[in-house]
Amino acid sequence: MREVVAATRARPGERTAALSRLLADADVAAVEVDELLGAVQESQQLTARLRRRAAELEALFSTARELVRLQDVTDVLRRLVERAHELMGTDVTYLSEVDNAHGDLRVRYSAGTVTPEFRDLLVPAGYGLASLVTQTREPAWVSRYPSMAEAPHDPAIDAAVEREGLVSFLGVPLAVGDEVLGALFACNRFAHDFTPEQVLLLSAFADHAAAVLHSARVLAENASARARAEAAYRELERHVAATQVVSGIHEELTDAVMSGATLLDIVATLSARLGRTVQAVDEQGRPLADGPDAGRLPRRRVLADAIRASRSSGHAEPVVEGAERWLVVAILGADRVLGAMVAADGTGDEQADDIARPTLERAAHVAALVSFKRDAVSAIRAERRSRLLAGVLDGGLDESALVSETAAAPIAAAVIDLRGRDGALTAAADAVGEDGLVAARDAHLVVAWTSGDPGAATERVRRVLAERFGAPELTAVVTPRVDDASALRAAVDRAARDLRFLAPLGVSGTTLRSDDFAPYHALTSTDPDAAPRFVEAVLGPVRDWDARRGTALLETLGAYFDAGESRQAAAAALHVHTNTVQQRLDRIWTLLDGDHADAEYRFRLQAAVRLDRLRARLQRGGY
Numbered sequence: 001m002r003e004v005v006a007a008t009r010a011r012p013g014e015r016t017a018a019l020s021r022l023l024a025d026a027d028v029a030a031v032e033v034d035e036l037l038g039a040v041q042e043s044q045q046l047t048a049r050l051r052r053r054a055a056e057l058e059a060l061f062s063t064a065r066e067l068v069r070l071q072d073v074t075d076v077l078r079r080l081v082e083r084a085h086e087l088m089g090t091d092v093t094y095l096s097e098v099d100n101a102h103g104d105l106r107v108r109y110s111a112g113t114v115t116p117e118f119r120d121l122l123v124p125a126g127y128g129l130a131s132l133v134t135q136t137r138e139p140a141w142v143s144r145y146p147s148m149a150e151a152p153h154d155p156a157i158d159a160a161v162e163r164e165g166l167v168s169f170l171g172v173p174l175a176v177g178d179e180v181l182g183a184l185f186a187c188n189r190f191a192h193d194f195t196p197e198q199v200l201l202l203s204a205f206a207d208h209a210a211a212v213l214h215s216a217r218v219l220a221e222n223a224s225a226r227a228r229a230e231a232a233y234r235e236l237e238r239h240v241a242a243t244q245v246v247s248g249i250h251e252e253l254t255d256a257v258m259s260g261a262t263l264l265d266i267v268a269t270l271s272a273r274l275g276r277t278v279q280a281v282d283e284q285g286r287p288l289a290d291g292p293d294a295g296r297l298p299r300r301r302v303l304a305d306a307i308r309a310s311r312s313s314g315h316a317e318p319v320v321e322g323a324e325r326w327l328v329v330a331i332l333g334a335d336r337v338l339g340a341m342v343a344a345d346g347t348g349d350e351q352a353d354d355i356a357r358p359t360l361e362r363a364a365h366v367a368a369l370v371s372f373k374r375d376a377v378s379a380i381r382a383e384r385r386s387r388l389l390a391g392v393l394d395g396g397l398d399e400s401a402l403v404s405e406t407a408a409a410p411i412a413a414a415v416i417d418l419r420g421r422d423g424a425l426t427a428a429a430d431a432v433g434e435d436g437l438v439a440a441r442d443a444h445l446v447v448a449w450t451s452g453d454p455g456a457a458t459e460r461v462r463r464v465l466a467e468r469f470g471a472p473e474l475t476a477v478v479t480p481r482v483d484d485a486s487a488l489r490a491a492v493d494r495a496a497r498d499l500r501f502l503a504p505l506g507v508s509g510t511t512l513r514s515d516d517f518a519p520y521h522a523l524t525s526t527d528p529d530a531a532p533r534f535v536e537a538v539l540g541p542v543r544d545w546d547a548r549r550g551t552a553l554l555e556t557l558g559a560y561f562d563a564g565e566s567r568q569a570a571a572a573a574l575h576v577h578t579n580t581v582q583q584r585l586d587r588i589w590t591l592l593d594g595d596h597a598d599a600e601y602r603f604r605l606q607a608a609v610r611l612d613r614l615r616a617r618l619q620r621g622g623y
């Protein structure tokens with residue numbers, strides 16, 4: 001009896017021969033032996049099926065337990081594929097996951113594979129058995145892959161299958177709700193017809209794999225959403241903190257301005273509160289204050305580009321040169337750039353920039369208000385001083401009016417040809433400062449200098465105004481020193497005539513001394529073309545002869561007059577023989593229509609020569 005029970009628990013085909021001999025020795029009838037052996041074999045098969053089913057359930061339960069913990073998705077799916085591989089008993093088992101929005105599938109996990117190409121195989125959407133499974137959401141199998149007609153073949157897939165040596169395939173979908181996540185496959189390297197039990201078993205593993213993938217995606221999305229929320233909250237906290245700091249600095253700057261602070265005071269406050277060097281520059285990028293604490297600025301061209309960019313954007317613009325960084329914000333007036341603030345930054349700290357940027361931008365508005373206030377005060381002062389100077393020049397006021405304003409009498413004047421430009425009077429007054437007064441008169445600017453070197457000071461002011469208004473052709477004439485208001489009026493009138501005298505000569509963009517024109521004022525009228533006509537009328541034939549023949553008659557005539565009309569001295573100055581000078585003079589007297597023995601004619605001739613030489617010298621360079 002024990003032998004019969006043991007035989008029923010054995011694997012199919014085991015212990016049946018021993019049981020048959022035992023029954024024969026016990027004289028059991030042959031018919032009964034056959035019936036008993038049939039029952040034992042049936043029991044063995046049932047027991048084997050139950051054992052296999054128990055192993056399958058244990059594997060599924062184990063996967064379910066790991067799914068609940070779900071600490072490492074990659075490890076869970078890899079073990080799931082390995083368990084399916086063991087229980088299915090196939091040569092190869094692998095899991096393909098949808099790779100992109102097009103529906104392509106890529107092998108992610110495999111067991112039993114021997115070629116690296118198959119372990120990372122990409123199956124294009126619409127090709128192969130995998131695409132058929134994901135599209136129909138139903139299991140599919142083929143006993144012989146080369147002859148498969150259920151789905152289109154792809155050369156790359158066929159080559160990978162051939163190298164792996166696979167013949168039969170069973171695939172089941174990985175689906176959650178309406179979404180297909182991939183497919184699970186069991187394959188053999190021989191022809192095989194898969195049974196319904198194998199289909200059900202692989203489907204059960206596929207359901208677990210789908211649950212793992214879906215859970216992993218949900219957890220990843222939740223983690224990502226939580227991370228984004230935390231990052232947004234941190235950003236909000238940082239923004240609120242930065243806003244509070246910026247508002248505090250802005251209030252401090254506003255209070256300072258109300259108390260009469262200057263632009264340099266604003267810059268000093270910013271440097272202290274931001275913990276970095278902040279400098280103020282004018283519209284040309286020149287620092288408004290130099291000192292031991294002043295930091296390095298970007299190159300002038302780079303700084304100018306940053307100021308233009310800030311003017312367009314309305315925000316602080318970053319500037320990088322090598323390892324140095326700055327933030328530049330333009331200070332804007334109604335229609336022009338008043339200057340800029342430049343903050344050094346060697347840290348690159350993003351949080352610090354979150355404070356520095358808006359602070360500088362707000363400070364630029366405050367600085368603009370300070371500039372407006374300063375300009376308004378300067379304009380009022382310049383207008384008052386201009387009326388005083390204009391009154392003296394027109395004869396309505398005496399010199400004492402200027403002395404009461406400047407504490408010094410004018411020592412010289414300058415006339416600048418600056419016409420039709422808004423703000424010219426205030427700009428010139430700012431450039432002149434306490435060294436004189438400025439007035440607008442007859443489309444010119446008149447400067448009455450009370451101290452310093454009038455010539456050098458006039459050239460400096462001319463350059464400032466030329467750069468400010470983009471007028472490189474700007475020209476100025478400086479008068480000689482004056483003793484009283486009457487001399488000042490006469491000198492200014494003469495300098496104004498000199499300006500009109502220069503334009504036809506082609507002289508511009510320089511500062512000249514009125515004394516240079518003293519010998520020629522009596523020769524010319526107020527007509528600006530009178531001087532060129534005079535020179536041409538007197539010297540035209542000589543100039544034409546030199547131009548046609550390449551001679552130096554005009555140079556010889558100038559040397560002759562310079563030498564006091566001495567032929568020997570002129571020859572020495574020209575490094576030629578005395579006879580050569582005489583021959584040239586004879587040619588000149590022949591060309592000119594006049595009596596060179598006449599003193600009046602010689603005076604006119606000398607004046608024309610000297611005026612022509614002055615024009616040539618001035619065209620080469622003035623002051």
